[in-house]
């Protein structure tokens with residue numbers, strides 16, 4: 001018991017000692033930790049002391065930013081307002097400059113039109129050009145073939161021709177030698193074509209014997225394109241639409257007709273064999289129109305191509321031999337351009353007539369009979385009538401015998417007034433064609449060699465009184481119309497009112513050859 005007690009006391013003693021040791025250790029540790037804490041605290045205090053100014057700066061910055069943020073919407077609004085003002089000012093300046101440019105552009109456009117019309121006027125409203133076709137390969141191969149045509153190197157309006165050993169010279173408005181390209185010819189006639197957009201009526205005729213190049217000039221294949229050339233003439237009208245300025249809106253329609261044996265046929269109609277008539281408008285305006293004539297509205301070159309294909313197809317189906325038939329008939333392409341200016345309300349109406357005439361060669365009366373004789377008579381009659389009309393117009397005669405053929409009657413409004421006419425006389429250079437070439441050139445000179453402005457008072461009515469050097473005057477079995485009296489009052493003033501229009505009134509007038517309009521669906 002005592003031993004156990006002694007053991008317990010010893011244990012308690014050691015525990016007491018252990019406790020004191022642990023307490024002492026804890027105290028030492030606590031003291032060192034306390035010291036470290038104090039040191040830390042001193043460091044923190046130091047830090048706090050240094051951070052205080054930074055905090056003050058930050059607080060100051062923050063307050064400053066806060067104020068700026070508060071002020072920002074106001075400043076932004078102000079800046080936007082100022083920017084808006086500046087932009088508006090610049091826009092106003094640009095708009096003024098733009099309007100000024102537009103005004104200048106319009107003035108230039110009007111000037112261009114005036115210059116263009118002046119140019120056409122100076123050149124003469126009726127111009128006679130000549131084109132000599134090249135010698136064909138076949139002709140080159142023929143041993144005895146001779147080229148009879150030479151040109152004046154100093155004057156592009158003169159052509160020399162050797163006829164049975166006799167030298168002859170002809171002066172026209174311009175002569176195109178065989179090497180002249182389609183493009184050169186097109187450049188020459190382009191301004192004339194485009195004037196239909198300005199409200200003028202324009203006629204371009206291709207005249208000459210069969211094989212002299214009439215169709216080549218009027219429909220010749222444009223290099224590489226495979227498209228008939230006068231499609232590009234119509235295409236020029238389409239392109240020229242833009243030249244009037246943005247205020248103009250143009251409506252373009254195309255008709256194709258053929259005149260064979262003094263009979264008018266609609267090449268775009270459902271029935272190409274159907275004969276058309278030329279009639280006086282029942283409204284008493286004195287204007288002419290062709291009832292039933294088909295007009296296709298065209299807007300693109302594709303539309304034009306479709307119209308041509310239809311016209312050529314109809315022409316081919318209406319006859320047995322197209323080549324012969326086309327040589328003995330006149331083919332007319334009529335392009336009507338109606339313009340409307342949305343700013344001024346101004347309207348214009350112009351017409352372009354591209355006429356591929358029948359072959360002008362003389363057929364010996366003794367050798368021809370039946371239908372060939374009638375064909376020859378009709379061709380001679382209409383070409384003589386055309387020569388008479390152009391001669392009368394160019395010499396400003398008081399009466400113009402439009403009614404002597406279907407061709408001149410149909411084209412009456414496009415030949416008279418301040419219309420513009422171009423006669424392209426086609427010539428073959430070969431000796432075998434020389435007498436026909438002489439006839440064609442004499443015809444050209446006859447319609448041209450008139451002193452402009454020297455109007456004579458009267459002009460014989462019928463082609464039987466014609467002085468045409470090329471065509472015999474042959475009466476038709478039934479003349480197309482009764483000849484008109486020759487006084488200016490009756491022929492121009494009443495019956496042929498459209499032929500007497502002043503430049504201003506003609507510009508306002510609508511197309512005389514009208515018909516039910518169709519939309520192009522072909």
Ligand SMILES: Nc1ncnc2c1ncn2[C@@H]1O[C@H](COP(=O)(O)OP(=O)(O)OP(=O)(O)O)[C@@H](O)[C@H]1O
Pocket residue numbers: 132133134178208209210211212213214215216217323326327328358359426
């Ligand atoms: N300027 C030219 N350049 C090249 N070839 C031409 C030219 N003019 C005509 N020809 C060629 O001469 C031939 C006869 O031309 P074209 O058929 O145009 O004569 P045409 O007067 O219209 O005859 P037709 O009265 O029979 O219609 C054609 O083969 C044509 O290609």
